[in-house]
Amino acid sequence: MRERQASQGARGAREFEAFVAGAAGRLLHTATLLTAEAPDDNPRARRLLTLALAHTYACWDRLRGEDPYDRTRRYLATRFAHGAWHQYGAFGRARPHPTGALAHLTPQERLILVLRLYEGVAEEQTAALLGLPTERVRALCDRATATVLHPPRGPAPAVTEAKVAAS
Template sequence: MDKRDAGQQRCRAREFEAFVAGAAGRLLHVSTLLTAEPADANPRAQRLLVAALASAYARWEFLRGEDPYDRTRQELAARFARTSWHHRRRRGGLLAALTPQERLVLVLRMYEGVPEEQTAALLGLPVQRVRAICARAVSHVDELRRAPAPPSRAAVAS
């Protein structure tokens, strides 16, 4: 490796480190929402994010004007979709009650603001299907939010 290649490698590494410093927190939150794990105990979400970031680093020099956040989010969503059978109902709030597909569509559409058409293309689904899944997920979450809270353990014990 000559000096020029070494310099390019260092520059690439610095650019990627800057990207990770700015985007990792939000991407971890997205990953945590997808896996429906608690924010303070999210090993699957962390593994999902590390794999997506590793893939992004491997393709970093080939992005050529593409948005690295968007590409990494796409990779994160694709990896989640491929491994969603691992992410069945987990303790993690309202989203844990949704199916993995509902969580994926809801997080992409509502939290990340990805348009229906892009979400459909990413998941290989018709736009109408994405719209229906999102509507069902929003309705389900809304029902859960309105439901009365279960009694506390102290109230049950007395």
């Protein structure tokens, strides 16, 4: 009995290692997009991925045919959403070190845009995962896409007296 359990445990560990080897890179990129960190300086994304993989490993034996990538991605997304809610209050705009291509987006807009466009999750699934109406997900995705395609301009340069006098 113990040998059989040990054998199943070892097989499960090998399967999980194979899953991580194949999926960790894409999931880290997803987490990096969510946190709007630079790809080479992404401690928040790495922590988010570590927590998601630990959760997946903890329930690995109970997946019963469920897609481990989908399970990990869902946990990653909900963990990010809850963390953003608690850290920034209702998906606020303030966040530390926004440097990525999605830095102009709110955490909620980033989450929806990443799930919809990068991960290819359907509107209905995204809405169900986040507890939002499908129409709201569509509107947020459209607004986020427009912001990424046409980022807000920075403030106009200040006019100094020397420039005015030269004119």
